[in-house]
Amino acid sequence: MIEAIRLHRSIRSYRPDQIKPDLLDQVLHAATRASTTGNMQVYSIVVTQEPDLKKQLWEAHFKQDMVLQAPVHLTFCADFNRFTQWCHLRDANPGYDNFLSFLTAAIDALLAAQNAALEAEELGLGICYLGTATWMADRIISILDLPELVVPVAAMVLGYPDEDPPLTDRLPLDGVVHREKYHRYQAGDIDRIYGEKEMLESTRELLKINQKKTLAQVFTDNRYTKADNRHFSKAFLDVLTRQGFMNHPDDS
Amino acid sequence: MIEAIRLHRSIRSYRPDQIKPDLLDQVLHAATRASTTGNMQVYSIVVTQEPDLKKQLWEAHFKQDMVLQAPVHLTFCADFNRFTQWCHLRDANPGYDNFLSFLTAAIDALLAAQNAALEAEELGLGICYLGTATWMADRIISILDLPELVVPVAAMVLGYPDEDPPLTDRLPLDGVVHREKYHRYQAGDIDRIYGEKEMLESTRELLKINQKKTLAQVFTDNRYTKADNRHFSKAFLDVLTRQGFMNHPDDS
Numbered sequence: 001m002i003e004a005i006r007l008h009r010s011i012r013s014y015r016p017d018q019i020k021p022d023l024l025d026q027v028l029h030a031a032t033r034a035s036t037t038g039n040m041q042v043y044s045i046v047v048t049q050e051p052d053l054k055k056q057l058w059e060a061h062f063k064q065d066m067v068l069q070a071p072v073h074l075t076f077c078a079d080f081n082r083f084t085q086w087c088h089l090r091d092a093n094p095g096y097d098n099f100l101s102f103l104t105a106a107i108d109a110l111l112a113a114q115n116a117a118l119e120a121e122e123l124g125l126g127i128c129y130l131g132t133a134t135w136m137a138d139r140i141i142s143i144l145d146l147p148e149l150v151v152p153v154a155a156m157v158l159g160y161p162d163e164d165p166p167l168t169d170r171l172p173l174d175g176v177v178h179r180e181k182y183h184r185y186q187a188g189d190i191d192r193i194y195g196e197k198e199m200l201e202s203t204r205e206l207l208k209i210n211q212k213k214t215l216a217q218v219f220t221d222n223r224y225t226k227a228d229n230r231h232f233s234k235a236f237l238d239v240l241t242r243q244g245f246m247n248h249p250d251d252s
Numbered sequence: 253m254i255e256a257i258r259l260h261r262s263i264r265s266y267r268p269d270q271i272k273p274d275l276l277d278q279v280l281h282a283a284t285r286a287s288t289t290g291n292m293q294v295y296s297i298v299v300t301q302e303p304d305l306k307k308q309l310w311e312a313h314f315k316q317d318m319v320l321q322a323p324v325h326l327t328f329c330a331d332f333n334r335f336t337q338w339c340h341l342r343d344a345n346p347g348y349d350n351f352l353s354f355l356t357a358a359i360d361a362l363l364a365a366q367n368a369a370l371e372a373e374e375l376g377l378g379i380c381y382l383g384t385a386t387w388m389a390d391r392i393i394s395i396l397d398l399p400e401l402v403v404p405v406a407a408m409v410l411g412y413p414d415e416d417p418p419l420t421d422r423l424p425l426d427g428v429v430h431r432e433k434y435h436r437y438q439a440g441d442i443d444r445i446y447g448e449k450e451m452l453e454s455t456r457e458l459l460k461i462n463q464k465k466t467l468a469q470v471f472t473d474n475r476y477t478k479a480d481n482r483h484f485s486k487a488f489l490d491v492l493t494r495q496g497f498m499n500h501p502d503d504s
Binding site: 005033034035043044046047082094103110119122135144146147150153154168193213214226 | 277284295300302331334346351370399421431434478482485
């Protein structure tokens with residue numbers, strides 16, 4: 001298996017060492033080799049290293065220490081702005097102010113992001129995705145000055161690891177893979193798929209710390225609550241409207 | 253650079269040779285090592301090899317020959333169904349029937365997809381993403397029997413290449429990378445970024461075949477039209493509603 005895939009784990013503690021420009025460019029170059037719809041490359045990567053801007057991003061990303069520690073912060077954006085401007089300048093009539101185009105551009109951005117993550121790890125760097133990129137899209141748009149038809153979909157910190165954590169557990173392969181068609185889960189399937197994870201020592205500790213009876217409750221009550229998800233759903237849909245991705249008049 | 257990243261190009265012609273189960277499992281296993289939000293693994297991968305099902309997928313994917321040729325078809329789905337069932341069985345109150353949760357799950361699915369693509373290429377296989385996965389989500393849901401809270405976001409064919417195409421052109425690195433913040437493009441920037449692509453021999457041929465004056469017009473008039481994008485935007489938003497990802501009551 002590709003070593004960077006086999007050995008991947010998120011790094012949340014970084015040494016202060018800077019990343020040399022050549023090395024960083026190799027990571028960015030790797031990102032651009034990913035598949036992209038119709039070879040349109042409808043994404044942008046914002047590379048932030050300046051301390052004041054990183055501090056603003058740290059605040060946006062729920063003040064996770066690693067955002068301040070890591071020397072480089074990458075924001076992967078769905079971007080139909082550049083392509084649309086190109087169309088306008090070339091006597092073409094662009095129609096990318098809609099949800100499908102956002103989705104297309106988001107897919108482009110995410111495939112590029114994963115290439116960057118793996119190439120960074122190949123080069124001895126550590127990475128961690130920041131799930132808060134979609135939650136806090138509005139704030140990030142403001143900090144990075146993202147124009148119309150540009151929306152962040154992933155963010156990642158990059159730097160030299162100051163920790164060496166073990167690999168994270170995963171569900172058994174047949175817990176996520178379906179053969180031929182989707183097979184609907186029965187209670188017994190769920191027990192089997194989640195059983196190993198529920199028996200981990202780390203799970204017992206989590207239950208104790210969070211004072212919960214089941215691991216699922218740690219997710220629903222503390223980590224990813226219905227109230228938060230609904231709040232951030234509306235916030236992101238508002239962002240899509242404001243950035244110009246929700247124009248579907250009923251008569252079209 | 254990771255060889256699979258450096259040498260990636262989409263393969264659209266395949267030999268009939270089957271992929272051995274062990275090899276395929278290695279590709280799937282690589283997919284599961286990708287980063288996933290909160291280690292929830294809220295995605296599923298449907299592996300389709302059965303000829304009749306592949307024929308139905310071929311029809312859904314605009315009858316692209318490679319879908320019939322390639323021995324394996326992978327569909328990557330945003331999936332909060334399994335996780336939600338787990339919550340119900342563990343006395344927890346899941347709140348994942350909303351747009352943010354779809355987005356979270358889609359990101360998980362896409363990072364897994366790119367790991368699978370690279371590992372497949374590392375193993376000597378060729379791959380090609382099918383952009384039609386989001387366009388035809390409704391039909392794919394029906395073919396693969398995807399339940400509530402499961403939506404396809406990417407599809408890929410996999411097999412042994414029967415062609416050896418060159419690498420595809422890309423925009424210059426500074427055409428997609430922004431330093432510190434987003435820099436807004438001026439007309440001169442657009443000319444510079446797209447200039448090389450517009451001068452390619454393959455572009456001249458495209459203009460001739462499509463009888464267009466500019467490359468941008470090939471995209472806006474033929475490949476990705478406003479009418480299609482709006483149509484498929486509504487279709488995908490309908491799919492999100494029907495699959496249960498758009499529950500945000502105004503009083504929440």
